[in-house]
Amino acid sequence: MRGNVTTAALAGLATAAGVSGAFAQDDTDPYYAYRNQIGLLRYCVARGFVDAGQADTASGHLQEAIATLPAPSDPARGDASEKAGASGKWGHTETDLADYVKIFGTTEEAQCKEWVR
Numbered sequence: 001m002r003g004n005v006t007t008a009a010l011a012g013l014a015t016a017a018g019v020s021g022a023f024a025q026d027d028t029d030p031y032y033a034y035r036n037q038i039g040l041l042r043y044c045v046a047r048g049f050v051d052a053g054q055a056d057t058a059s060g061h062l063q064e065a066i067a068t069l070p071a072p073s074d075p076a077r078g079d080a081s082e083k084a085g086a087s088g089k090w091g092h093t094e095t096d097l098a099d100y101v102k103i104f105g106t107t108e109e110a111q112c113k114e115w116v117r
Helices: 002-017 031-046 052-067 075-086 097-103 108-115
Strands: none
Touching: 031 052, 031 075, 031 108, 097 108
């Protein structure tokens, strides 16, 4: 249930903001967005913004969502999307997370903590 709430929140945030984000990076296939988000969670842990247990729980919810999706057309693209997230790149535009969060008037740390709530 919480995973569905998280997924809906990510979708709503990206849609309401009208900007490209982790969820909104591909209108037809959220697989790549979820993979990017998993990488971003690792970035958050590496920066010390959240602990590994919190990130693992949030990643588990994303993995559950991924399991409900059709197989990706390009698995290598999914790997690249996750790797970009782990280096702090948001979405298909690979915008630096620090720049992206400024749009919402927040910080990387605050955003990371929101993702694991």
